[in-house]
Amino acid sequence: MTRSCNITERLHGQRGNVLVWFALLLPVLFGFMALSVDLARLYLTKVELQNAADAAALAGALAVSGSSKSYNWSNVTADAQKLARSNFANGEQIQHVTIDTGYWDSSNPVAGLHSTETSGYLPAVQVTIEISSTKNGGPLNFFFAPIMGIDSSEIQATAIAAQSASDHSILVQ
Secondary structure, eight states: OHHHHHHHHHHHHTTTHHHHHHHHHHHHHHHHHIIIIIHHHHHHHHHHHHHHHHHHHHHHHHHHHTSOSSOOHHHHHHHHHHHHHTOEETTEEOOOOEEEEEEEOTTSGGGOEESSOOTTOEEEEEEEEEEOSSSTTOSEEOSSGGGGTOOEEOEEEEEEEEEOTTTOOEEEO
């Protein structure tokens, strides 16, 4: 009997321990929720932006391929913008798109677009779509991350498409 009373007394002395552990682990649980929900949403939105930028750059490059040596860059820009604005990101239709046209050196893609045509450079379209505080209804607000002090994020996606002069194929980066 002494032994069973001793266990009962010990259990009575442990009351409230679960509440303390729960209070200590609650921030960790919210951290995992922020990682799983908010980072997944951030990644999905980034993929949506990249798909829209790729499609718009391809539409612009296709418009270039129908042109002669004196490219009608305004038509190229209009085609790329039209396609970009027909896409959605973060549940909203894309409104703001930055489109640059020029010539791209496919052997040195890091250099970006150039304004003048040089031998070996291809006519190209670069499309940048971003969700920021001033564009496309941004920034991307988080659900659980504000508990950790991260309220929002800005996201950007860029794509370049160029028309190959030799076989009229489209190159995308």
